[in-house]
Amino acid sequence: MRLLTFSLKNLGRRKIRTGLTLLGIAIAIAFAFVLFSVSEGTEALVGNAKRLGPDIDVKIAEGGEFQAGLGSYLDDNYATALAGINGVRTAAPIILSGATGDEGQGFTFLLGMAPHDAKEIYGDLKISEGRSLTDNDNFAIELGYRISKMNSVNAGDNFSFRGANFEVAGTLTETGGVVDLFGLIPLSTFQSVLGTGNKASNIWLWVEDNENAKVVVSEIENRYPELKATEGITILKQTEDFMKFGDAIRVVVAGIALLIGALAAMNTVTMSTVERTREFGAMRSLGASNGYVFKLVLIESTLLCTIGGLLGCLLGYVGSMVIGRFISNFIGIDIVAVTLRTPLIAIGIAVTVGVIAGIYPAWRISRQQIVESLRYE
């Protein structure tokens, strides 16, 4: 009789209790699974965000003028001045703004940028349909994959917002990142639609050599104290820090769920060992060592949680798919990603929880005096 077989049979004694505990553990693991999938998804999203963004972001320092839809803004002529700083390859004034389409189209991000500057971002992205924007375009838009699908618009169709009609020049292939939610329009057109004249929300800089980005940042702040320059890598780091904060919250929430699961498992295993006190006493009297009894209970607990963990992974996978589909349909971003790492971590946690939950009841029953166990009523 193998310990594993024996443990499995013991778990089958109280089917309802074991079943309910399995369900509790499965739900806790499924919950953790979904949260891990969200972490994986957001991590991928941040990685993808590297595609969108400059080496240096320049904004007006605090206290500048403010306009609804544009935020604190600065004159786009700064771009010409900034382009003159040694080491700057491109200086592009941009307007970055969220917008909702006029005809029930979902929320999207609009990037106003001169098409020749936009090559810095869009240069390596593939056009799925139509063509890229050129400097000759006015009321034309280049749509990311997701925003084009969400609004069922193709190249040649119209896309309208704030009463202006844009012809869809082209749509991009899927990147899986935030670029999929962006619409690119010429800066001058965006400025005329918003009525901001030659204002921009930011100026994005690309440098010849990334090593020099810090030097360029301090040069800008020395020359133009009214501006605030931030390295792109810093923005990414801030985003990652924000994501880490989100991860920390998810770990805490998942931890609470797992703690509840662990307590349920510990309760079940403790109850089960208490009920079988005489049986353990008999086993010890027949020659089973303390270690054998300890291992038996520990294996039962670990098996219980491992089976619960496997069920939880299945539930979690289905849950992640459903939640991912829902969020993707709603906001257009895939923030849920299931990788091989997620079920491996989930199973690892389930096994650990099983071992931890089993230690106390295993220790307790294996230390009990045989005669006391045999006398137990």
Add this chain to the structure above:
Amino acid sequence: MSLVELKNVSKIYGLGQARVRALDGVTLNIEKGEFMSIMGPSGSGKTTLLNVVGCLDRPTSGEVKIGGRDVTQMSVGELNALRLRKLGFVFQTFNLVPTLTALENVELRLSLAGLNGSEQRRQATKLLKLVGLGGRLKHRPNQMSAGERQRIAIARALTNDPELVLADEPTGNLDTTIGREIIALMRDLNRKFEKTFIIVTHNPEVARTTDRVVILKDGKIAKEERKEKR
């Protein structure tokens, strides 16, 4: 050399005013192949004596030798090994594992002794046939009568070929007829295989079937009766 030697064995439970002297200077020798019983009123120390001989409990004082070895000085590991290889237990409430079949219940102790799966199966089947359960190998305890359950317990006690089988009220949960059958089975095993049986019982009829009856009172041997081996 006797199989079991007890010299001036005492067992005291509790402290101070609550001290209970469960065994009080018991000296007793049990020879290999004996079929004996221990009787006495409730609280006389019968089960305590069985527990001390069965190495389930250590005496407060005195000497206990099994096969010439002083078990009071043995470590927990040595006692486990001794119980596994040399002793067998039969309980009033059978103490079988309800989720295991008759065969698996017997195999369990063989697995503790390190036998491989096929050898476990072979020996367990042989022992269950010996106690008359050859046709009930795959049945679980709850599918069997009380008498059959006690037969499984006896087969389990005989695994690893023990020299001594200790039975604590083995007929206590059985009706008279089945109880007689169980005692007859034990007697048969004692005669055929020269297994030593110590049976704790309240039942004078059971005691009458044994070759020697030790009567305890207040933790002391009050009387001892022997009869000629048949």
